[in-house]
Amino acid sequence: MLYFLRKQKYLIDYTLSSLLRRKAKSLGLLAVYSMIVFMLASVTLFSHALRNEAGLMLQASPEIILQRMEAGRHAMIPTDYLQRIGQLRGVKQKEGRLWGYYYDPAVKANYTIMTGGQSETPLTSIIIGTGIARARGLDVGDYLTLRSQNGEAFSFQISALLDDKSELVSADLLLMSPKAFRRVFNIPEGLYTDLVLSVRNPREVITVAEKLTQLLPDTRPILRDEVLRTYDSVFSWRQGILFVLLTGSILAFVIFAWDKASGLSAEERREIGILKAVGWETADVMRMKFWEGMIISLTAFLIGYLAAYAHVFFASASLFEPVLKGWAVLYPQFRLTPFVDGLQLATLFFFSVLPYIVATIIPIWRTSIADPDAVMR
Amino acid sequence: MTIQLTNIKKAYNQGKPNEFWAIQGVSIDFEPNRVSCLKGASGSGKTTLLSMIGCLTRPTSGRILLGDRVISSLPERFLTEVRRHTFGFIFQRFNLIPGLSVLENIMLPAYPLGLPYTELIASAKRLLKDFNLSAKADNPVEWLSGGEAQRVAICRALINDPQIVIADEPTANLDSKLSYEFMGLIDELQQSGKTILLTSHDSVVYDSAVVDRVVEMRDGIVLTDAG
Numbered sequence: 245m246l247y248f249l250r251k252q253k254y255l256i257d258y259t260l261s262s263l264l265r266r267k268a269k270s271l272g273l274l275a276v277y278s279m280i281v282f283m284l285a286s287v288t289l290f291s292h293a294l295r296n297e298a299g300l301m302l303q304a305s306p307e308i309i310l311q312r313m314e315a316g317r318h319a320m321i322p323t324d325y326l327q328r329i330g331q332l333r334g335v336k337q338k339e340g341r342l343w344g345y346y347y348d349p350a351v352k353a354n355y356t357i358m359t360g361g362q363s364e365t366p367l368t369s370i371i372i373g374t375g376i377a378r379a380r381g382l383d384v385g386d387y388l389t390l391r392s393q394n395g396e397a398f399s400f401q402i403s404a405l406l407d408d409k410s411e412l413v414s415a416d417l418l419l420m421s422p423k424a425f426r427r428v429f430n431i432p433e434g435l436y437t438d439l440v441l442s443v444r445n446p447r448e449v450i451t452v453a454e455k456l457t458q459l460l461p462d463t464r465p466i467l468r469d470e471v472l473r474t475y476d477s478v479f480s481w482r483q484g485i486l487f488v489l490l491t492g493s494i495l496a497f498v499i500f501a502w503d504k505a506s507g508l509s510a511e512e513r514r515e516i517g518i519l520k521a522v523g524w525e526t527a528d529v530m531r532m533k534f535w536e537g538m539i540i541s542l543t544a545f546l547i548g549y550l551a552a553y554a555h556v557f558f559a560s561a562s563l564f565e566p567v568l569k570g571w572a573v574l575y576p577q578f579r580l581t582p583f584v585d586g587l588q589l590a591t592l593f594f595f596s597v598l599p600y601i602v603a604t605i606i607p608i609w610r611t612s613i614a615d616p617d618a619v620m621r
Numbered sequence: 622m623t624i625q626l627t628n629i630k631k632a633y634n635q636g637k638p639n640e641f642w643a644i645q646g647v648s649i650d651f652e653p654n655r656v657s658c659l660k661g662a663s664g665s666g667k668t669t670l671l672s673m674i675g676c677l678t679r680p681t682s683g684r685i686l687l688g689d690r691v692i693s694s695l696p697e698r699f700l701t702e703v704r705r706h707t708f709g710f711i712f713q714r715f716n717l718i719p720g721l722s723v724l725e726n727i728m729l730p731a732y733p734l735g736l737p738y739t740e741l742i743a744s745a746k747r748l749l750k751d752f753n754l755s756a757k758a759d760n761p762v763e764w765l766s767g768g769e770a771q772r773v774a775i776c777r778a779l780i781n782d783p784q785i786v787i788a789d790e791p792t793a794n795l796d797s798k799l800s801y802e803f804m805g806l807i808d809e810l811q812q813s814g815k816t817i818l819l820t821s822h823d824s825v826v827y828d829s830a831v832v833d834r835v836v837e838m839r840d841g842i843v844l845t846d847a848g
Contacts, residue, residue: 247735250736251732251733254732258729261725264720521710521712522710524730526697528733615672615679
């Protein structure tokens, strides 16, 4: 055992000195390799953490949203639907919601406007998300003017900013009183955008949704889990887009690595011949090259992954912001809770480290099984 | 340890249009603790013959006996073991690995043995001292003169204490003075009990009093055997 360990130590020593001898080539490979790992790890870490974050935030949202459908499209829902739902068993709480989108030509962005839930909110006060505040350069006490459906201008005083911890989902959010909302969007009393229901027992959500569909056939219940799945697919889609964009560079790296690994230079072939001639076995040469592959790929993996971790969790993934973040023009600025998934880490390791080692070993094996007598010539 | 070769033939690119028979039926014995020299023009087959004796390549046909062990048909793994423990090689162009220090180059053949580092470094330093190279131990081999590089190659050949030292055209890159010095070192190696096999077409080598036997080769066969 001691003999084996000593032998591995000598092989690693030799490998390190080998890498140092080809310093420029090794450092170049390490830099490109680390960059690829960094990009892939950034995308996976970011979208995973984003999904996780969205899931945590949506935990506090109602279990069911009920929307009325008209000709297959979302339509306003009358308040008497709340009475029709009546005392449906399992429903803990039910209320109507008012929300809509407002296009602000000044910053060419869409705001999501919702009612604060308290009808006692002063008519001329609003609470805005930090994204809007940044885009318009507003702060508490400032005024924001919105133009209503019929062209009338309404001026609102900003009473507060939404907590930036929730910026992922509230960057473009604007909260106002139901009365102000109805004025801005010209919605008569007796109509809501949708209804939200809380269910006492989470395992009964589907049963309650089925009962709602039977009771109100022109409505569509949307479950919280479905919203989560939508977020999930949106982030997966964005992640996929980015992977496609990165494919070119990944491919370039694969070609580079393959070329480096398979196209052994005359100098490298000669070195292998010398090593074999002086008593190294084919297995020793392969072990040495295995360590070389391990040192390069593990170092690149560590550098790339740690840099990606810092990029995502400390620099808010600023490089991929336009692709991965935000479904509005107002990009949220927030810090994600560090979240590393073991399976995701293993997958990244599997797809970045192993192929390189294999690509290095095979051509070496082909060279090292040849007779070393060529070195004599 | 006696080396016996029986009807050895070696073909390169066998079965292809450029097939070439480098050795065409050589039967010869080499006795232990003697200095034998294969001489002949370039292409006469002397390097190929040494390569087969030193287990660097296998004969196409024929039998090589090392002591009482047939080595001509051994699988690669066992060939390496025989090579590692029995032979030390001094190559024509020295074949030192650039970028490594003198000490590292000398220790290379011993790495696969997994010896304790202190033992390994002590052997290497002892050899460096014997060959007056102690001051150069940490220098990269590119900094060495031709004579120094050859002495490093000799040290590397001796690090595993082989019974047989094989030197292929050892003086091809040396001037006359260094060639004579080299033959002096060969004499010392023989005195210490080694068997020496040389190839050369340099008269300083094959006419040297150190050489016990000269075998002349031409076109893959033994022409004369004197000694």
